[in-house]
Amino acid sequence: MWGWSGYPDGVMNAAARRKAAQKKRLVAKKKAAAKKLALRKKAAARKLALKKKAAAKRAALQKQAAMKRKKLEELRRRKAKQQLDEKRRKAKRALEEKRRKAKRALEEKRRKQAKQKAEAARRQAALRKKAEEKERKQARLLAERERKQKRVALERERKRVAREKLAERKRIAKEKLAEKRRRDLERQVAIEERKREQARKRAAIEEERREKQRERDKIAKAKEAERQAREAERARIRALREEEEARIRAQQEKAMAKPVKPPIIKLDPIDGITPTKEFDIAFLKSQRALLLEKRVELAGQAKRLSQEAQEIVANQEMGDVDFGEEGGEGDTMVVERERDLILSDQALAEVEAIDAALQRMQIGEYGYSSYSGLPIPRERLEVLPWATELVTERAGGLGSR
Numbered sequence: 001m002w003g004w005s006g007y008p009d010g011v012m013n014a015a016a017r018r019k020a021a022q023k024k025r026l027v028a029k030k031k032a033a034a035k036k037l038a039l040r041k042k043a044a045a046r047k048l049a050l051k052k053k054a055a056a057k058r059a060a061l062q063k064q065a066a067m068k069r070k071k072l073e074e075l076r077r078r079k080a081k082q083q084l085d086e087k088r089r090k091a092k093r094a095l096e097e098k099r100r101k102a103k104r105a106l107e108e109k110r111r112k113q114a115k116q117k118a119e120a121a122r123r124q125a126a127l128r129k130k131a132e133e134k135e136r137k138q139a140r141l142l143a144e145r146e147r148k149q150k151r152v153a154l155e156r157e158r159k160r161v162a163r164e165k166l167a168e169r170k171r172i173a174k175e176k177l178a179e180k181r182r183r184d185l186e187r188q189v190a191i192e193e194r195k196r197e198q199a200r201k202r203a204a205i206e207e208e209r210r211e212k213q214r215e216r217d218k219i220a221k222a223k224e225a226e227r228q229a230r231e232a233e234r235a236r237i238r239a240l241r242e243e244e245e246a247r248i249r250a251q252q253e254k255a256m257a258k259p260v261k262p263p264i265i266k267l268d269p270i271d272g273i274t275p276t277k278e279f280d281i282a283f284l285k286s287q288r289a290l291l292l293e294k295r296v297e298l299a300g301q302a303k304r305l306s307q308e309a310q311e312i313v314a315n316q317e318m319g320d321v322d323f324g325e326e327g328g329e330g331d332t333m334v335v336e337r338e339r340d341l342i343l344s345d346q347a348l349a350e351v352e353a354i355d356a357a358l359q360r361m362q363i364g365e366y367g368y369s370s371y372s373g374l375p376i377p378r379e380r381l382e383v384l385p386w387a388t389e390l391v392t393e394r395a396g397g398l399g400s401r
Helices: 009-123 123-253 281-317 326-362 378-383 389-394
Strands: none
Touching: 009 123, 281 326, 281 378
C-alpha cells in the first residue's frame, strides 16, 4: 500500500518507530542526568552541613575554654588584691599602734619631767630656766626625730606601693599581650578556614551553574522545536476554522435578512439609567448592581490567571520544570499556561460585554435583542445580565453572540 506521501506504508512505519525509539532514548538520558544532578546536590548539602556542625562545635569548645581561663585569671587577681589590701591594713594598724605607744610614752615622760621640774623648782629655783631650756631642746629633738621617722616610713610605703603597681601593670600587660596573640592566631585560623570554605563553595556553585546552563540549553532547544511545531499546527487549524466560519456566515446572511427592530419606548433617565416600558427603574438598578459585582469578580479572575501564566513562563525560563517521570517533559506546564490564557481571555471578553451592557442601560437599550429588538425575558437577564439575544435566536445561530 502507498500512503498519501507517495511512500509505502511499511517505510513510513519503520521511520516512525525509529523516531519513537530516538525520543525514548533522549528521555532516558534526561532522566539519568536529572538523577545524577539531584544525588550530587544532596551529597554536597550533607557534606556542608557536617562541616558547619563541626566548626560550630569547635568554636563552642574554644569559647568555653577561654571563659574558664578568664574566670581563673579574674579569681587570682581578686585574691592577690585582697591579700595586698589585708597587708596594707595590717601595716597601717601597726603604724597607728606604734604612734599611739610613742605618744603615750611621750606623755608619760612629760608628766614625769613635769613632776621632776616641779620638785626641782621647789628645790632649785635658781636652775629652773636651764632645766626648761633643756626640756624644750629635748622636745624639739624628739619631735624632729619623730617627723623624720614618719617621713622615712611614708617614703618606704610609697615605694613599696609603686613597686606593686608596676608589677601589677607589667603582669596585666603581659596577659593582654598573650590574649591578643591568642585572638590574632584564632582569627587568622578562622579567616583561612573561611577562605577555604568560600573557595569550595564558589567551585561547587560554578559547577552547578554550568550544569544548569547546559541543561537549560538542552531544554530551550527542545522547547523551541516543540513551540514551532505547535505554532504551525495552530496556524493550520486557525486557517481551517476561519474558512469554515466565513462559509457559515455567508450561508446565514444569504439565508435570511435581518428583521426590522420595533421602536423602544424610553422614559426619563434616573441616576444614569434610562428605564423603558418593559424594564422599570427598580429592575434596572438591581441589574446594574449585579453587573458591577460580576465585573469586579471577572476582572480579578482575569488578572489572577494572567499572573499565573506569566509565573509559569518565568519558571520555565529559570529551568524549574521537572523533566522526570512525573514531569511529562514540561507538557503539563504548557497545558496549564494555555488553559490560564484561554480562561483569562474569556473573562476579559465577559468584562467587555458587561461594559457594553452598562452603556446600553444608560441610553435605554438594555434588555432588548441586538438582532430583533424584542425584549429579552427577565429570567434570562437575571441569569446572564449581559445577554444581547433571545434563547431562540441564540439556538438558531441568528444572534450576534
